[in-house]
Amino acid sequence: MxxxxxxxxxxxxxxxxxxxxxxxxxxxxxxxxxxxxxxxxxxxxxxxxxxxxxxxxxxxxxxxxxxxxxxxxxxxxxxxxxxxxxxxxxxxxxxxxxxxxxxxxxxxxxxxxxxxxxxxxxxxxxxxxxxxxxxxxxxxxxxxxxxxxxxxxxxxxxxxxxxxxxxxxxxxxxxxxxxxxxxxxxxxxxxxxxxxxxxxxxxxxxxxxxxxxxxxxxxxxxxxxxxxxxxxxxxxxxxxxxxxxxxxxxGGKNPAVVWDPPSMQEAVKHIVSAAFLCSGQRCTAISRVIVRKADTAEIEQAFAAALSELRPGNGLENGVTLGPLTNEAQLSKVSGFVQRAVQEGARLVLGGEPLKEGEFAKGFFFPATLLADVTGEMEIAREEVFGPVLIVQAVETFEEALAMANNVEYGLTAAIFTKDLSVAGRFVDGIQAGMVHVNHGTAPESHMPFGGVKAxxxxxxxxxxxxxxxxxxxxxxxxxxx
Missing domain, CATH: 3.40.605.10 (Aldehyde Dehydrogenase; Chain A, domain 1)
Structure with missing residues (x-):
C-alpha cells in the first residue's frame, strides 16, 4: 500500500x-x-x-x-x-x-x-x-x-x-x-x-x-x-x-562547435558526457554539434561508437549509464521530435525509437540518438528536446558556425573545441550565452555565476x-x- x-x-x-x-x-x-x-x-x-x-x-x-x-x-x-x-x-x-x-x-x-x-x-x-x-x-x-x-x-x-x-x-x-x-x-x-x-x-x-x-x-x-x-x-x-x-x-539549445580541436577523441568524450548525463534532461545539455563539412564523417563515426557504449536501464542496477526519461509525457515528446526531424530530412544515424521490449517494457526508456544532415531551419535545430538526442550540423566557415550557434531564442551555455586561440577568442566574444566553455563540456563550477541570456x-x-x-x-x- x-x-x-x-x-x-x-x-x-x-x-x-x-x-x-x-x-x-x-x-x-x-x-x-x-x-x-x-x-x-x-x-x-x-x-x-x-x-x-x-x-x-x-x-x-x-x-x-x-x-x-x-x-x-x-x-x-x-x-x-x-x-x-x-x-x-x-x-x-x-x-x-x-x-x-x-x-x-x-x-x-x-x-x-x-x-x-x-x-x-x-x-x-x-x-x-x-x-x-x-x-x-x-x-x-x-x-x-x-x-x-x-x-x-x-x-x-x-x-x-x-x-x-x-x-x-x-x-x-x-x-x-x-x-x-x-x-x-x-x-x-x-x-x-x-x-x-x-x-x-x-x-x-x-x-x-x-x-x-x-x-x-x-x-x-x-x-x-x-x-x-x-x-x-x-x-x-x-x-x-x-x-x-x-x-x-x-531552457537551452546549447551548441558545441568543433573546429580543429586539440583532440577529436577528447572533444567527443566531453560532448557525450555533457549531452547524455541525466538522459539529456539538462538545461545545460549540449544538443547540437556544429562542425566543418570536411569533418562530418569522422565525427559521426566517433559519436556513433561512443553512444553505442551507453547502457540504458534501471538506474539502481550496476553498469547502467542511461536511465529512463522521467515521465511518459517526456517520452512522447522526445519521440515526436525525432520523428518530425526525420520527416523534415534529417538522417537517423543511431537510436530513434522508444525501448519497449524485455526489461524496458514497464519504463519510459529512450536510447541515445544521433541525427545528421540537420539544417538550421529544422524544428530539432531550434527547439529544446530535453532528451538523449544529439544533432550534427555542418558548415563551411567559422562565421557560419558562430551564426548558426546564435540562431536560436536561447542563450544558456555553449562550448567550443579548438586549438586555435584566435578562434576561441572570437567564439567567446561572439557567442550569445551566459556561460561559455573552451575545450571542455558544459559543467559549471561551484563558485561561478550560473545563468543565461535571451530566453x-x-x-x-x-x-x-x-x-x-x-x-x-x-x-x-x-x-x-x-
Missing part, C-alpha cells in the same frame, strides 16, 4: 483535512508507486507561507555568521544521509545511482561556497556630499521566498535556491516538481533535522496551480524558478502584477556571488555625526 505524505511545514509533515492526492511512480517501472502526495491549493499554500512569515523576523535578525553555522549543520545531515536520498532520487527521477550521488555531492559543494557569503554580505562606505556625514549601504533580506523547481535535478536545483535564500536571511517555501515530490520533501526534511528554526524552510507539493498560488500570495517577496521558458514567462507575468522580483533559469534567463545568475544580489535589498544610510 502506498505511503501518504503531507506537506512539510513548521518542522513536521502536515496533512490537510480534505486533501486531494496525486502519486509519484518509478520511471523505470511505472507499476512501482513511491507515494501519494498533497495536491496543494490556496489554503495549503497559505499555511506554508504563514509559517515562513512568522519565522522571518527572528531568522533575518540572526547574524550571517550564525546562520552559516546552523546551515552547516544542515549540510552535515545531508552528507550523512546522502546514500538514502540518492536512492530515493534514482527511484523517482530515473538517473543512474552514481549520477544521483554526484548531484548531492555537487549540491553540498555549491552550498559550502554559499555559506561563506554569510561572512560577505557587504555594503560599502563612500564620501558624503555633506560635511560631518557618513554615507554607506547595507544589505537586508528581501523577504519570504518561493522556490519552484523542476524534476531533472531534484536536489541540486532546490539547493541552488534554498541555500542562497537562507544564508542571506530569508525564509523560504519549496514547491518541487509534481514528478519528484518525494525527493523534494525528503531534502527539506533532512535540512530541517539539525537545528534550523521551525518554519524557516517549508515545502508544499502539487502541480501548476500550486505554483501559481505561491506566486500570487501577497506575502511572497521573491520567486526563484527553474523550468521551461513557457512556464518562466507565465510566472514572470504573474509576478509583474505584484511588482515582485523573479529569478528564472529556463534562457532572467535576473541575477544563481550559484556564486551574484545570487545574493537577488536575495537581498540594498539600503542606503546617511549618518550625520557632527
Amino acid at each position: 502506498a505511503e501518504y505524505y503531507g506537506n512539510f511545514i513548521g518542522g513536521n509533515y502536515v496533512t490537510p483535512r480534505r486533501a486531494s492526492w496525486f502519486d509519484s511512480v518509478n520511471p523505470a517501472n511505472r507499476e512501482e508507486c513511491l507515494g501519494m502526495f498533497v495536491d496543494s491549493g490556496r489554503q495549503e499554500v497559505a499555511e506554508a507561507v504563514d509559517s515562513i512569515v512568522s519565522a522571518a523576523p527572528q531568522w533575518a535578525g540572526t547574524s550571517g555568521t550564525e546562520r552559516a553555522a546552523i546551515l552547516q549543520m544542515a549540510l552535515v545531515a545531508l552528507a550523512e544521509r546522502k546514500e538514502e536520498l540518492a536512492r530515493v532520487m534514482t527511484r523517482e527521477q530515473g538517473k543512474p545511482l552514481q549520477e544521483s550521488l554526484n548531484e548531492i555531492g555537487k549540491s553540498i559543494s555549491e552550498a559550502q561556497f554559499m555559506l561563506g557569503e554569510g561572512y560577505r554580505l557587504n555594503g560599502y562606505t563612500t564620501m558624503s556630499e555633506k560635511p560631518g556625514t557618513w554615507a554607506q549601504t547595507v544589505r537586508v533580506p528581501v523577504g519570504p521566498v518561493a522556490a519552484i523547481t523542476p524534476w531533472n535535478f531534484p536536489v541540486l536545483t532546490p539547493m541552488r535556491k534554498l541555500m542562497p535564500a537562507l544564508i542571506t536571511g530569508n525564509t523560504a517555501v519549496l514547491k518541487p516538481s509534481e514528478y519528484t515530490p518525494l525527493t523534494g520533501l525528503k531534502l527539506v526534511e533532512i535540512l530541517n533535522s539539525r537545528g534550523l528554526p521551525k518554519g524557516v524552510l517549508n515545502a508544499v507539493t502539487g502541480g501548476r496551480s500550486t505554483g501559481e498560488a505561491l506566486v500570487k500570495h501577497h506575502a511572497i517577496k521573491a520567486i526563484t524558478f527553474t523550468g521551461s521558458t513557457a512556464a518562466g514567462r507565465s510566472i514572470y507575468k504573474l509576478a509583474a502584477e505584484r511588482l515582485v522580483r523573479v529569478q528564472a533559469e529556463m 534562457s534567463g532572467v535576473g541575477p545568475g544563481s550559484v556564486g556571488p551574484t545570487t545574493k544580489d537577488f536575495f537581498t535589498d540594498i539600503k542606503s544610510v546617511y549618518l550625520k555625526h557632527s
Whole structure:
C-alpha cells in the first residue's frame, strides 16, 4: 500500500483535512508507486507561507555568521544521509545511482561556497556630499521566498535556491516538481533535522496551480524558478502584477562547435558526457554539434561508437549509464521530435525509437540518438528536446558556425573545441550565452555565476556571488555625526 505524505511545514509533515492526492511512480517501472502526495491549493499554500512569515523576523535578525553555522549543520545531515536520498532520487527521477550521488555531492559543494557569503554580505562606505556625514549601504533580506523547481535535478536545483535564500536571511517555501515530490520533501526534511528554526524552510507539493498560488500570495517577496521558458514567462507575468522580483533559469539549445580541436577523441568524450548525463534532461545539455563539412564523417563515426557504449536501464542496477526519461509525457515528446526531424530530412544515424521490449517494457526508456544532415531551419535545430538526442550540423566557415550557434531564442551555455586561440577568442566574444566553455563540456563550477541570456534567463545568475544580489535589498544610510 502506498505511503501518504503531507506537506512539510513548521518542522513536521502536515496533512490537510480534505486533501486531494496525486502519486509519484518509478520511471523505470511505472507499476512501482513511491507515494501519494498533497495536491496543494490556496489554503495549503497559505499555511506554508504563514509559517515562513512568522519565522522571518527572528531568522533575518540572526547574524550571517550564525546562520552559516546552523546551515552547516544542515549540510552535515545531508552528507550523512546522502546514500538514502540518492536512492530515493534514482527511484523517482530515473538517473543512474552514481549520477544521483554526484548531484548531492555537487549540491553540498555549491552550498559550502554559499555559506561563506554569510561572512560577505557587504555594503560599502563612500564620501558624503555633506560635511560631518557618513554615507554607506547595507544589505537586508528581501523577504519570504518561493522556490519552484523542476524534476531533472531534484536536489541540486532546490539547493541552488534554498541555500542562497537562507544564508542571506530569508525564509523560504519549496514547491518541487509534481514528478519528484518525494525527493523534494525528503531534502527539506533532512535540512530541517539539525537545528534550523521551525518554519524557516517549508515545502508544499502539487502541480501548476500550486505554483501559481505561491506566486500570487501577497506575502511572497521573491520567486526563484527553474523550468521551461513557457512556464518562466507565465510566472514572470504573474509576478509583474505584484511588482515582485523573479529569478528564472529556463531552457537551452546549447551548441558545441568543433573546429580543429586539440583532440577529436577528447572533444567527443566531453560532448557525450555533457549531452547524455541525466538522459539529456539538462538545461545545460549540449544538443547540437556544429562542425566543418570536411569533418562530418569522422565525427559521426566517433559519436556513433561512443553512444553505442551507453547502457540504458534501471538506474539502481550496476553498469547502467542511461536511465529512463522521467515521465511518459517526456517520452512522447522526445519521440515526436525525432520523428518530425526525420520527416523534415534529417538522417537517423543511431537510436530513434522508444525501448519497449524485455526489461524496458514497464519504463519510459529512450536510447541515445544521433541525427545528421540537420539544417538550421529544422524544428530539432531550434527547439529544446530535453532528451538523449544529439544533432550534427555542418558548415563551411567559422562565421557560419558562430551564426548558426546564435540562431536560436536561447542563450544558456555553449562550448567550443579548438586549438586555435584566435578562434576561441572570437567564439567567446561572439557567442550569445551566459556561460561559455573552451575545450571542455558544459559543467559549471561551484563558485561561478550560473545563468543565461535571451530566453534562457532572467535576473541575477544563481550559484556564486551574484545570487545574493537577488536575495537581498540594498539600503542606503546617511549618518550625520557632527
